[in-house]
Amino acid sequence: MLKWVVSGSNLLTVPVDSCQSVRCHHVKSQSEPVDMQLVFARGSDPLLLTTRGKQHGTHSRLHNQIERELRLRVGAENLFKATSNKKLRETVAHELGCVNSNLQLLKEELANLNSPVSICQDFNAIKNVPMIPLGLKETKDVDMKPVFREYIKEHYHENSQGYTEALQQITDLRQAVQTPVRTETGVELLVNYYCQLYFIDKRFFPPDSRTYIQLEWFDSLTGVPSAQKTVGFEKGSILFNIGALQTQIAARQDRSCRDGTDAARRSFQEAAGAFKYLSENFSHAPSVDMQPPTLTMLIQLMLSQAQECMFEGIQLVGAQGSRRQHMSLAHESAKVSTEYQETHTQMLASVVRDYIPGAWLNMVEVKTYYFLALAHYHSALAIAGQAQTVDILAEQFASLHTQESGTSRTHCSLCNVWHQDNEQRMFIRSHLRSAILALEDALRLHKSCKQLRRIDTLQSMLKRSHDRCLQKFAEFDDEDDFTDPCPAPSVQPLTRSVATPILPDFSKYKVDDLFHELGPLNIFSARHKWTAPRCINLRRRSSDEEFGFSVRGQSPVIITAVENSSLAQRACMRAGDFITAVSYNDVKRGCHNEVISLIRAAGDNLTLHLVTPLDCNYLQPPVPCSPQVMTCMQSGTLNKGDTRVHRKSWTGGSWKLRKRRSKSREGKADRNIVANGKH
Incomplete structure (x- = not known):
């Protein structure tokens, strides 16, 4: 990565560590101070704005x-x-x-x-069929710092000035994700912000009320703005951009080599996985591009393009010109044509048809005819291959075609035609004729769309394939035969590997909570409430005198019992209070032994900062759970699946409900609390 320094009209490049951010300084002169400073996050380039x-x-x-x-x-x-x-x-x-x-x-x-078909294409390889990439969703800049500062002050009862750096980092990160580079580094940047939004949602967006932050995003195709006040809309938009960026990365691959086809195929599958994850986990989207019908169509479109990359990879390897190679290409191209036909059917749905660009619909239909023509062309070459025995030819012919009811010839009769050479030539001509007709339909559709006419690569490929089919048809044309060739049987759509969505794996990206100093997320979050921190000063008259309270747990440590007539009781300490600081040392994330060591090191003068939960009773014994969940509880890091178990094991009645219990139950509970041990 480079550090760009603009001074006057000169542009200097200074190499820096690739793991560091890049700072751009605009300096008027050597004697004048810097008047502008921009931070370019890794994976973002503001100079590469999307079209x-x-x-x-x-x-x-x-x-x-x-x-x-x-x-x-x-x-x-x-x-x-x-x-x-x-x-x-x-x-x-x-x-x-x-x-x-x-x-x-x-x-x-x-x-x-709204026709980004020609954007992000790799036109260096003339042989590549253009792909359909998806544009990124754009957003307006939002200043979240004042709202978060106010929330830190009111809800967490802390000084927001201590979180200035964290607030600036989240602001810079949101600014950076608007201009990601079209590489895996840009995807990593988007995933980093997406994972960071999980912590932002838990920290600053309570479930019962909404934080007043208007998040506005534009539709990826129409540009229509939509706004909501929930982080879910922000997360869904970022997840959509992850899939859209993968489509652009795939379209930019050089598919004239095997590595390029493999990379493009995986990127399209990851894009389909991102859209599938979005459709399964987010609902009630305000924009059309994130609604279920549109996402279903996009998933099918990406899988069709991934299957096309599979065909191109097989076309690059293997014994060129062999019968087996032509049969494999015939099956693969028929599979690609079937996938695009399914995509075209989904695009014709009422909601999707009026929304997507017309160039997309034409492009998918053109590819349906194009790969259908390739299937018939390679079938003809497979039949016209080197001589084989009649039994082998019949077996290969049976596996090449599908058995369709209502045809003029049955499956058995089609296998028996190899006894006569003129029958073989007739089926070769039938396949070539079907290929020519399909290519003519593709050329007609290409010519009727103004956006597709701008893509010279696609037109040249269609014409080249059409001329090749005509030339091959002329080789098998018999001037003395005036009978029309029978309709070519359908080629069986088969593939070596079916393209499936690859769901995003967020676990491989390590993301730290920028606001971890607020405390463990399972306790100090927007869904919980507690009192303002209060300072307790306990002074012993002698080393034999005890403070008179018991603690347990960690992250944070909780006071389990307070003895009667003790220093702790006279200082208004209560069972259930959390210790957030010992001698002005923050221990919200401290382990049990660490807090005990700080208490003992304080000597006879102990200063504690305590908070009292208002909505939960954390003294209730937790429900037994798995060791994995217990480890997550102790460390304060929970994933989405563990959160539900953790809440169930810690949730109890409020303090008011505990006071309504019978005296016998209260006495039994108190004995259990004291039995936990005193330190």
């Missing part, structure tokens, strides 16, 4: 104009139906024509903005 990030104003303007024209059209249609005045109806009809023309122009302009 859609520059179009927020244009998107908003177009959508406002479209909504205005739609309202005018509805009003004009209602007036046209309600009035019987002939002159007025003519005027309204003229206005409707103008409104419809304006709507058509606005939608065409919006379609040009």
Whole structure:
């Protein structure tokens, strides 16, 4: 990584450690001080703004104009139906024509903005078919520091000035994720912020009320803004961007080599996994791009493109020109065509069709015909391969095609055609003819879409494949045969490896809680309440005198019992209080032995900082749980699955409910508490 220093008109590059951040200084002159300082986080480059990030104003303007024209059209249609005045109806009809023309122009302009097919492509390899990447969701800058400072002061009863660095880090991190680089480092940056949002949600967003932070994100395709006051919307948007960034990384791979196809395939599978995780764990999305129908379509689209990468990888290896190779490519290309056909079906759904760009729909349909043509082409080459025995040819022919009911020839009759050479040539011509017709349909669809016509690579590949099929068809064409070839049987869609979503693995990314000084998350979170810290000073008259309280647990240590007429009771210490500091040493995360050592080291003058929980009774014996969960309790680090168990084992009645118990039960409980040991 480099440290960029801009001084006047000169640009200097200074190498720095790759694990450190990069600081950009804009200096007017050597004698003048620095007037601007930007921190570039690792994995972010503000100079590489996404293409859609520059179009927020244009998107908003177009959508406002479209909504205005739609309202005018509805009003004009209602007036046209309600009035019987002939002159007025003519005027309204003229206005409707103008409104419809304006709507058509606005939608065409919006379609040009919403077609990122040509973005992020690797055009160095001419042989690569273009992929469909997804644009990132953009957001507006939000200053969360004032709200978090106020919450730290009111809820945690601490001085927010001690968390200035943590607040600045989370602000810089949110700023950095808006411009991630299109590499794995950019994905790591997004995952880092996504995991950090888990701690932010637990620390500053209580479940019963909402923190007043307006989080606004723009739709990835239409640019329509959506806003919510929950961290869930922020996490869902970041997770969507993780998948979108994976699609851009995959589209930029050089798929002319095997390493490039493998990397692109895995990136598409990881993108599908991110969208699947988003659809399974987040609901009620305000934007269309994160709603279930759209996510289902995106998952299928990414898996189709991953399957295409699988086909390209097989095309690069193996014995070129062999019968086995052609049969394998025929099966794989038929599988890719089937996947794209399923994608096209999902795109035709009512909600998705009106939302996605028209270029996507055309591109998927073009690829459906293109890979169908490749399946028939390689089937023809497999049949026309080197001579084999009749039995072997019949067996290979049976495995190549699917048995369809209602065809002119049964499966058995198709296997018996190898006894005659003219029958073999007829099936070769049938496959080649089907390939030519499919490619002609693909060229027609490509020509009808203005956005696809800009991609010269796709057009050249379609024409090259069409010319190749025509040339091969001419080799097997018999001028004396005036009979039309029979319809080619369908090629069986098979694959060596089915593309499946790869769910994101957040456990491999180590993320530290920026606000860990507030205390263990299982206790000191937004869902719990406690009193303001109070300072207790215990002074013994002699070393034989005891302080008169018992403690247990760790992170934090809890007071289990207070003896009558002791120093602790006279200082208003109560069972159930948490010790947050001993002699002004923070022990909210301290272990049991550490707190005991600090208490003993204090001598005869002991100063404690205590807080009293208001919503939970932590003295209730925990429910037995697994050793793994107990280890997480002691360390104060819990994952999503352990949180539920931890809450169940610690949750008890409030202090008011404990006082309503019978005296016999209270006495028994007190004896159990005192029996835990006194220090």
